[in-house]
Amino acid sequence: MSGDWKRPWGDDPRIARALELLQQVATDQQQDLQRVQPADPRRVSAYDERLKQFAELRGGGLYYPYLATGRGNGPWVELGDGSVKLDFISGIGVHGAGHGDAGLRAAGIEAAMLDTVMQGNLQQFDVAVDLCQRLVDLACESGADLRHVTLSTSGAMANENALKLAFHHGPGRPRLVAFEHCFAGRTLALSQLTDKAAYRVGLPPTLSVDYLPFFDTNDPAGSTGRTLAALETIVARYPQQHAAIWVELIQGEGGYNVGDTNFLRLLSQRARDAGMVVIFDEVQTFGRTTRPFAFQHFGLDDLVDVVTIGKISQACATLYRPAFKPGPGLISQTFTAGTWEILAALEILDRFDSIGSFGAGGRNQRIHERFSSGLEKLAEQYPGSISGPWGIGGMLALTPLDGSAAVAKRLAELCFEEGLMGFVAGAEPTRLRFLPPLLVVTDEQIDEALRLLEQALVRLLAEQKK
Ligand SMILES: Cc1ncc(COP(=O)(O)O)c(C=O)c1O
Structure with missing residues (x-):
């Protein structure tokens, strides 16, 4: 069962019995x-x-x-x-535990025993504190300074929040740097950031984005040099105009193009030197490499300012450094996560540990x-x-x-x-x-x-x- 949070029903034996019966029925009917x-x-x-x-x-x-x-x-x-x-x-x-998973089902049954289906910013569920703490602890475990987190109900919303934090932090810098073939989601803003013309047909140009070629595994040194040079050109063309560099460390929708530590490090560092916020979009990569976060896998803990997660985590989130703490009202949502999503997220984090996903x-x-x-x-x-x-x-x-x-x-x-x-x-x-x-x-x-x-x-x- 997910986590050791304080259940309102305490150790009422009827709950344990009901859970056991429901689990039996579910197991029987999926055998x-x-x-x-x-x-x-x-x-x-x-x-x-x-x-x-x-x-x-x-x-x-x-x-x-x-x-x-x-x-x-x-x-x-x-x-x-x-x-x-x-x-x-x-x-x-999304379904990292597949279908009909007993652990997630237990989380769902317990969630159904609680008072509301959804949780929001105004009225929060106590266990959301545990989830936020676990995510922050994981994110900071090898030196990153991602001490804050906000939950959300989709990867797109986590990314919107990341963008807002970046623009809010450096007002007067309206542009972004991103990589060719990136995918960030489908809101009006993210449709402009996502590098796919078909996804923005007829949509107003909400954001100005300058694209860099991604890492080429066939030519590591050459592609790193070319992309760094392209970044210099962009920075020189629009001095102090870029709020952030947006990076998928492993491109997902773009075709499973894997970045490289040297490439990612040099690019992120140069962008930071040029005053950009370094944002890693880990909506697809979270939980899938040798570490919980792909930025940890690539050893980029010192360079990350903001990171977003989703999919396998069940609840989505934006984690960020203290310098990016937003002003009141900038980030707020009616729905931050469903009650089951919060319990399911804790269950998923436990399972990464219990099966030894990483290393x-x-x-x-x-x-x-x-x-x-x-x-x-x-x-x-x-x-x-x-x-x-x-x-x-x-x-x-x-x-x-x-x-x-x-x-x-x-x-x-x-x-x-x-x-x-x-x-x-x-x-x-x-x-x-x-x-x-x-x-x-x-x-x-x-x-x-x-x-x-x-x-x-x-x-x-x-x-x-x-
Ligand atoms: C890297 C990345 N960012 C953002 C998103 C958007 O997430 P969602 O579909 O939950 O809004 C996706 C979804 O595929 C993704 O792969």
Whole structure:
């Protein structure tokens, strides 16, 4: 059970009994979900109707024909047509404990016993203090000075808050520096920061952003030099105009491009020297490298001013140095986090510890090694079919064939048909990426994912020959 917070029901034995019974029911009814299953033909037409209804209501179809029944078991999830998929995308990194997790369920049952569904700035839940303290302690554990934190309900909101802190700190600096192919979210401001034209069609230009090329693993020294030179040019063109440098240490939506300590350090330091706030967007990377925060993995503790987290943490947050403490009212929200989210976040932090996610040789690293060595074998077995692996820790990707968007999308679809869920990332090349549920996935399930991927790849290669 998550944390040792003071439960209003104390040690009332009825709660323990009720929890036990509910856990038994849930465990019983998810036991049969242990492998990929095809759709039940008797359920297919009703399911298709449901998907059509949803597409109509939301003004567009879903990427995958995925509507879950609510039954799941680790990485296995049941859809409304009766099919069972191996979920290696986890809601794009959210379901780190997979589906039907007993620890998160206990957190949810306890949350349901509390007085409100949501928590907000005006009326806060006592346990939010514990979560904030845990996040600050983790962030500061190897020397960063991120002593403050504000919770929020989405990665985008955590990022909006980070931007506000930066602009508030250095008024009169309206511009930002960011990296090509970055993704920061989809609010009006973040759509301008995110380097993807399609996501800002018709939207007003809320922010002025100057982009730098990201680290190129094929040319470490050359790319570091070029990007530093590009930063100098930008700084000279707009002296004292940049409030912040915005960095994803490992680009997520941009294609699982991994930064490099030297590159990230030199760029962040130079930006800081030019008066910029150093912001790391860890909404996707939090909990996925050899350390809780990727900035710790890269040893950038001394350089971080503001960091944002989300997805696997269940509750999202913006952490910042004391110098960035906002004035009253600058950052406030009706919803800061759901009650279950707060308890779930604590459970996730506990689980990182209990399964040994971090460290060299920690679970994240071992998951990476097993999956990527499988990808390497596939690349040898089917020469020219895939390249990579890309990514780090619990972020894994491959580039199929020529890396065109159409081919990557097709491979994702074929994987889905075979029962494996991944998702595309990046453009030129477009990759197929995986975010397995790091806290529960087994080695056997990784091997099964590779087997399903191989089946999909064989079908892709056959289609390409036609
Ligand atoms: C790096 C990064 N930042 C921000 C976001 C936005 O988070 P959310 O979708 O929760 O608003 C995402 C989501 O994919 C992300 O990957």
